[in-house]
Amino acid sequence: MKLQINDYCIRCGICEDVYPDIFKRNYETHNIDVLFDEIPEDKQERAEQAAADCAVAAIKIIR
């Protein structure tokens, strides 16, 4: 499983606040970075929850 942040992310930062083990704000690009290329198995459930939590559905799951 991979995660992709779409361009229409409003950079609210909630994903980083709630799931700091998966997301990190990049202060140079002002984007949200996903910390993993392949999401580790033990974080996949949280990654799915993060995608469901995003208010603008900007977190795309790629399987």
Ligand code: SF4
């Ligand atoms: S929760 Fe969604 S809109 Fe907010 S920063 Fe994360 S990906 Fe972007």
